[in-house]
Amino acid sequence: MGNERKWTQLWLKYDRRQKEYDADLGRVNVSGFGEDTVEKKVLESALKEWKRGFEGYTGKSVTEDTAAEEAGLRILKDASVPAEGYVIEVTDPSHVVVKASEAKGVLYGIFALLRAMGLEQELSEAAGSFSPSNPLRMLNHWDNMSGDIERGYSGNSFFFKDGEILVGDRTRDYARFISSVGINAIVINNVNVKQQATWLITDRYFDKVSELSRILEEYGVKLFLSLNYAACMEIGGLDSADPMDPKVIAWWKERMKEVFARIPNLGGFLVKADSEGRPGPFTYGRTQADGANMLADIVKEYDALIIWRCFVYNCQQDWRDLKTDRARAGYDNFKPMDGDYHENVILQIKNGPMDFQIREPVSPLLGGLTKTNQMLEVQIAQEYTGHQIDVCYLIPMFKEVLDFKTYCAPENDTVADVVSGRAFGNKNAGMAAVCNTGDDENWTGNDLAAANLYGFGRLAFDMELTSEAIAEEWAGLTFENKSEVKKTVVTILLPSRKVYEKYTSPLGIGWMVRPHDHYGCSVDGYEYDRWGTYHRADHLGIGVDRSHNGTGYALQYHQPNADMYDDPETCPEELLLFFHHVSYDKVLKSGKTLIQHIYDSHFEGYDEAVALRDQWKSLEGQIENRCYENVAERFERQLYNAREWKDQVNSYFFRKSGIPDEKNREIY
């Protein structure tokens, strides 16, 4: 990877701000950290970042190795600070102390100081003791070694091209960005591991993978790889991948020995098995636990993890079959083995039971499992939420998920409690996001989509942060912190998920997207297909009965959630069609009929999208033109998309129900 392409610096632009900071802070003293090479490298990253940021924001210079008594910024080792945590003490504007028990904490502390400076705050606002909410704060890249990205909307991969691994300045910048928001692990290759990617665990790629891993290590980021469960057959030449087969176990042992000898900073592996055509233990009559534990036992001696995805369902369903329910599959497949998974296995569970729709209930596996390490998987790649063409700030959705009370325990029972490990005392736990980056100049296709990358990291580090606070931070750091610009951007971001929801599929039913690419409306696109994704609309009503009368999915939740979802009268209305088949003439809490709600929300959603676009237009001339044009162009495509959704959904239901819009608006 050369420097032929330019890329932006996202929220680390460090461009000169109005607010002045004391020049003394440019004099830095570090003490107490030992001779460990990795620690030194991480400290070096922190100091380089301080130099870059402080000089950028203030125009004043930084000198390291100042004597302790003359330093404005003192960095001290303090073993009492929790792992990955940091303490910032601000005596006065010219004296700041950062304490940490390891270099990574220093790095996070420095980024916290720079964040405060970018937001033109007093440094005392950054003071306090901080440590991450989640042990693992992870990004999953679905990058293929060919260079394309599955569900990528920001160009091609910056990790891979034509079967080779790219390492360079862009890798380092990426490590800086994600480290600055607290990400501590990434998976660089697609969970669908095919072709060359299967060979990442062989000598063919060790050198380059190591080089990449070393850069990540300097920023406190562990490297993970997605593993092909059938690698022992595809590259090992075995005739089986049975996790009980001694030959299979021996092959993996040998392989892992070499892998961990050759790749530094390797945290473990992510595995998608028995899912959507991927091989797995089911082929051999074994359980998911058998498969995960086999690998976990082998990598245990390297302190490594096996992160096992729970996205296992029948993707060859007959649409005529009303009994099978894809929503049930995760719980049905994984709950029976709760307690069987070994300590260094983590089950990675998508936020909802289906697949990253704009509105789903929380997966009943989250907190449904009580004796198993769990990790929450969300998707900031906007597969079903507008392809980074439509603006959709997802942090409010993630907050809803984290705040959901699972009733898995008498207290500390929210999803946040479960995935942070608080609920059951797990050490191996956390949050992962399917990433939204690519080699586009602005990294995320739509400049505004970077708010999801920033926001996911910040939220995973500190689950108490509000959506609004995160949006304000990101906007302030990205857009020079002028108050009217920041305010406008935040005003666009905050409602954007609701707006997207309004003009797309109604009340939790999901889907209705164009098959394959998942952008744009096709109400029946998946209705007669094999993916288990149905709305069951007829001339009288719509929705899937997942109550005890139907598929029984609602009963997978702990009480009182099960009863709440089971009864259409207590089911939260935004999920009504997910859980119940409802007549078009049913009157909702708003006093509107269901059909009128569908019409109204679609007209409103489109109008609100127009309003978001208009707000963006007010920024012309006030922000960098490249960014303005990038988002403005996407807003035009969003409006086209929103209009199609509105008119297609409304026409579909009008044609099907024959019930006219009360307000006589145009429906086709």
Next chain:
Amino acid sequence: MGNERKWTQLWLKYDRRQKEYDADLGRVNVSGFGEDTVEKKVLESALKEWKRGFEGYTGKSVTEDTAAEEAGLRILKDASVPAEGYVIEVTDPSHVVVKASEAKGVLYGIFALLRAMGLEQELSEAAGSFSPSNPLRMLNHWDNMSGDIERGYSGNSFFFKDGEILVGDRTRDYARFISSVGINAIVINNVNVKQQATWLITDRYFDKVSELSRILEEYGVKLFLSLNYAACMEIGGLDSADPMDPKVIAWWKERMKEVFARIPNLGGFLVKADSEGRPGPFTYGRTQADGANMLADIVKEYDALIIWRCFVYNCQQDWRDLKTDRARAGYDNFKPMDGDYHENVILQIKNGPMDFQIREPVSPLLGGLTKTNQMLEVQIAQEYTGHQIDVCYLIPMFKEVLDFKTYCAPENDTVADVVSGRAFGNKNAGMAAVCNTGDDENWTGNDLAAANLYGFGRLAFDMELTSEAIAEEWAGLTFENKSEVKKTVVTILLPSRKVYEKYTSPLGIGWMVRPHDHYGCSVDGYEYDRWGTYHRADHLGIGVDRSHNGTGYALQYHQPNADMYDDPETCPEELLLFFHHVSYDKVLKSGKTLIQHIYDSHFEGYDEAVALRDQWKSLEGQIENRCYENVAERFERQLYNAREWKDQVNSYFFRKSGIPDEKNREIY
């Protein structure tokens, strides 16, 4: 192209038959043909074929150059025989004379004799005077130079691979096959001319194109190329393709001079302009006639033709727009210039106004134009008719089209009259088929699909042949002529188009196919899209009003057709939904309501497909196993497809109308 792959000999297997023919017919005398090299080559092809065929069918040997008085087969030049025609005289079983005015007639005569032998007929049954119904009998290959085939269902191209031209034994066999059924022209490259294919008219490819063309020439087949209308820009570097621009004209003149100097046996060009994103004269405010005539004037001195496709319509339609009607587009775009096209321009018109659906009315352009050379375009590539997975013998459809009375003249007014040139005395006219071949071992994916290739050629040569006669010929030649096998195959072929129609979209409405690939059911797949392909179903009824109350399309026909289509009471029922929006409760001539007709025909169509499959199964062990398995496997896929169509269409309309099936069969 090497010989690494095997391929079948289709209907030219020439395998030993029961019926004996006199050994004297192996003694051949040729007289009267001159020294012209091309004529000699064609004669040589005829003699080689006789040797191959006669020896194969009879086991007896062939000697050429027998003295006239001792010859059993005499081949004579007779200038009174019409061009491309032949006369066969059979004095007794050991004396046959073939007369023709040109070698191509001899070739056709020899193939006719071999056909009779393959069918175990007396040769006297082949006696008579024959000449082709249509001047041009053409195949259009949609082969890309990369090697893939647009809408190809039989493997990859045998003309192109990785940007290069393939010439070899397979080319020659293909020339034999198509010559044997009377094809006299082919276009080897896709009408969507892109990338390397634009360069086919440059020195880069002249040598290989010439080599290929010489082989075709030996079998009386003219080579045509598809032309990129913007070639003068893409390879000529001009900034315009305006047909009135002297620079553009000069470029084409120069290019054509070289092309015709370098490529032998070149008949001219096929052009898709201003269609589905292809460039054309509309870009410059010129008419289609301006574009076609410019090129035609330039190639006139080489006796070449410009075949100009009429597939011009707005493919960016708004589905909300009820006024624009894609069906109208061909007539609206081409009729106003009737009479303006020069003599060596032929307009190539698809059989229907839409795009090769299983049921469409005949295009009103056919016979609507009265002062313009016209050619009928049909599609034997089964794009919308089952992808050569589902059996669909298309000759009955083509017969319906040819027999359609256009009322363009007091007599000789059928489509057959128009495209043969009889109606208006055109010399440049004929029939073209989008071809269904590829490099699969059996050439056509499904062995039974070869009946369409065979049948198209035979029908284009002799439009009086019945669908049944053609099916019997093909089945007899392909399957060793055992009477029960032939009968079973014919019994499968003849109803297959009706069966396909029954289980797919009802009463002429068309579409309802999966977008992009066009296989399988998706009732709303194109309903809210930009292609002008709508069914307009709501909870009360379905169909497009193309009467005078609607888009007015019906009025594009000559009377009395216009009135017939305009009135739902006289409109042929199989086209009812193409022309009218009809209530589900409308009672059809059968006494059934429309909705009941939809249900019944879909249940019947599926059952009939099962019956076809069962008939095929009865052939196991009686025919070559490769062929049996090939078709048997496809029949299973056809049944899967038919079941999906049946259930999806029925469920769609039941869910939309709420009207139950009178017979209470299972609808989902």
